[in-house]
Amino acid sequence: MNRRSFFKGVSTSAAGALAAAAFHSNALARAPAAAAAVTGRAADTVARDEDFWMNIRHAFTVDRNMVNLNNGGVSPSPKIVMDTEVRYLEVENLSPSYYMWNVLDPGIETVRRRLARMFGCDPEEVAITRNASEGLEIVQQGMELRRGDEVLTTNQDYPRMITTWQQRERRDGIVLKQLKFPVPPPSMDYLVKLFEDAITPRTKVIHICHMTNRTGQIFPVRKICELGRAHSIEVIVDGAHAFAQFPFQQSDLGCDYYGTSLHKWVLAPIGTGMLYVKRSKIEKIWPLMAAPPEMNSNIRKFEEIGTHPASQRNAITEALNFHDSIGGERKAERFRYLRKRWSNQLRDLPGVKILNSEDPEQSCAIGFVSVDGFDAPKLQNYLWTKHRIWTVAIVTPDEYQGLRITPNVYTTLEEIDTFAEVMTRVIRSGSIPA
Ligand SMILES: Cc1ncc(COP(=O)(O)O)c(C=O)c1O
Numbered sequence: 001m002n003r004r005s006f007f008k009g010v011s012t013s014a015a016g017a018l019a020a021a022a023f024h025s026n027a028l029a030r031a032p033a034a035a036a037a038v039t040g041r042a043a044d045t046v047a048r049d050e051d052f053w054m055n056i057r058h059a060f061t062v063d064r065n066m067v068n069l070n071n072g073g074v075s076p077s078p079k080i081v082m083d084t085e086v087r088y089l090e091v092e093n094l095s096p097s098y099y100m101w102n103v104l105d106p107g108i109e110t111v112r113r114r115l116a117r118m119f120g121c122d123p124e125e126v127a128i129t130r131n132a133s134e135g136l137e138i139v140q141q142g143m144e145l146r147r148g149d150e151v152l153t154t155n156q157d158y159p160r161m162i163t164t165w166q167q168r169e170r171r172d173g174i175v176l177k178q179l180k181f182p183v184p185p186p187s188m189d190y191l192v193k194l195f196e197d198a199i200t201p202r203t204k205v206i207h208i209c210h211m212t213n214r215t216g217q218i219f220p221v222r223k224i225c226e227l228g229r230a231h232s233i234e235v236i237v238d239g240a241h242a243f244a245q246f247p248f249q250q251s252d253l254g255c256d257y258y259g260t261s262l263h264k265w266v267l268a269p270i271g272t273g274m275l276y277v278k279r280s281k282i283e284k285i286w287p288l289m290a291a292p293p294e295m296n297s298n299i300r301k302f303e304e305i306g307t308h309p310a311s312q313r314n315a316i317t318e319a320l321n322f323h324d325s326i327g328g329e330r331k332a333e334r335f336r337y338l339r340k341r342w343s344n345q346l347r348d349l350p351g352v353k354i355l356n357s358e359d360p361e362q363s364c365a366i367g368f369v370s371v372d373g374f375d376a377p378k379l380q381n382y383l384w385t386k387h388r389i390w391t392v393a394i395v396t397p398d399e400y401q402g403l404r405i406t407p408n409v410y411t412t413l414e415e416i417d418t419f420a421e422v423m424t425r426v427i428r429s430g431s432i433p434a
Pocket of ligand 1: 073157161212
């Protein structure tokens, strides 16, 4: 797109924002200015407003010379979040035992309140963790289970979470059952029935992803939680990919345990996560690192991890501000738009299978493309070494393999089209060039 055609499609309000933002020497002001200019416009219209998203991109210091389509692994923070983190780091280093413990640590309560507001729960139900793994393992390892008790999950759940249950199999004699499902599945109800049919009198836990890290399949969390409740089965929800990728609240899910990363879709500093535990359930979950008995029913018992930096955690608030300034609905619409843009260019090419669902209830930013006869790790390597397009190859043994594609709020249409063009050329040529 040349400069003239770039500006031709500019809506009057967004053009105003762009002009205003251009006068800010500080690029940080661009995101709020862009957001103010689109107030009141439908999210699906804003999803296609490149001026709005270009201003969002300018809030990031990402490498402009690579196309990062693996934001699913971990995401960069906007500069304002990074700067906030660095500022806190400098403060805590002034004299850590004073500044970190007395000045910065109390700020964690603001973070807790803000996260609780976004998730729609009581702050006393929110623990701040180092990542989703820590939050989920607190529940997985801290739940009392007896020899022979069964845990149901899928073979497409996150490997570390599966490893955790497998360690409990070795240590405590529990039994892990991993269910398989086709991608995309025929329906959300199919996924509910998958679990319903697998329940036995020994089933004590169901462990599901809100959204899988493979094809980005969204699970019917509410119905599975209801199923669990009806059978007195605990349901643990892995929300690493869902929180802040698309809008929802705890009451939409009706879950009792929800663990998520904050360094993925919230765009918070790397090394941040959140664990929600329903108030009535806190007492019976043992923390991963020991806490005194007076803390038994205090959510903060899960944060008793020894000395750790306040700088990362305290900067979460700034990431939540940034998220709010874009708006959850706009983000989700933009993500669906970007996913469709590349997948529509590829889906009819020979051998291509798009394995994410097309149903907006079942998919958002994450897309998955498989090409018959193409080895996914080799394709990933070719895209990176020859075109500086960064993706991730995912192989589900004996089922499917392909590339997971995850853009972010700073991704441009030019980047999406570059990926689609390179893929089209390679697929049409019939093999991955040497
Ligand atoms: C579905 C899922 N669960 C858990 C995790 C672990 O997240 P973290 O790296 O924040 O511990 C990931 C990470 O990619 C994930 O995709």
